[in-house]
Amino acid sequence: MISIESLYHGIRSEGVNFGLPMTFVRLGEGNPYPSVETAVEEIWRASASNWICILGEETLRVGVGSLVAGLSTLGLRVELEYSEGGLIPGWASRNVDRLIVNYLENTKTNYFNLRAADMIRFSIGSTEDLRAVEKGLAVVKKSEATKYILLGVPDLLGSCFEVVRHYSRTRLYWEGGEDAITGSTS
Numbered sequence: 001m002i003s004i005e006s007l008y009h010g011i012r013s014e015g016v017n018f019g020l021p022m023t024f025v026r027l028g029e030g031n032p033y034p035s036v037e038t039a040v041e042e043i044w045r046a047s048a049s050n051w052i053c054i055l056g057e058e059t060l061r062v063g064v065g066s067l068v069a070g071l072s073t074l075g076l077r078v079e080l081e082y083s084e085g086g087l088i089p090g091w092a093s094r095n096v097d098r099l100i101v102n103y104l105e106n107t108k109t110n111y112f113n114l115r116a117a118d119m120i121r122f123s124i125g126s127t128e129d130l131r132a133v134e135k136g137l138a139v140v141k142k143s144e145a146t147k148y149i150l151l152g153v154p155d156l157l158g159s160c161f162e163v164v165r166h167y168s169r170t171r172l173y174w175e176g177g178e179d180a181i182t183g184s185t186s
Helices: 036-046 064-073 090-095 127-140 154-165
Strands: 002-011 021-033 051-056 077-082 098-102 119-124 146-151 170-174
Touching: 002 036, 021 036, 036 064, 051 064, 064 077, 064 090, 077 090, 119 127, 127 146, 127 154, 146 154, 154 170
Parallel strands: 021 051, 051 077, 077 098, 098 119, 119 146, 146 170
Antiparallel strands: 002 021
């Protein structure tokens, strides 16, 4: 059984799909659907774009693979966020168009099995996080996936520019959404 906490439309504010209209499906405590087919039909009817982003708790739990396959069969593109750590099941690389995986140190996630279409997200909320991101980027630098930093502290913008400059296929996004941040060039 799939439980959907919320189903809403918005503009993607991070990752390769930045700026694209998306229908967001947040899994979690909420409306339980009696079958995966019922959930697929509801999402398809509610979708306002070609892209669906599945996020929230336990995005790789039992039933989500069938949900993704059903959405793909209807011609929808699926981006799936995964933040729990651990092994990524085979259906994710077969049926998900783009997988976004949070980088976690000391996890069983094999970042080197990710495809070029996938992304590894690093979140920065403090100077300590920045140091951890530098270490993490060094660990996953040979992964085909695009890496990106989601910056939540504007004071670290200059330091993040320095980090991103040293790694290919690495991007930087501001967690503040629509608000722009700027840094001095002097």
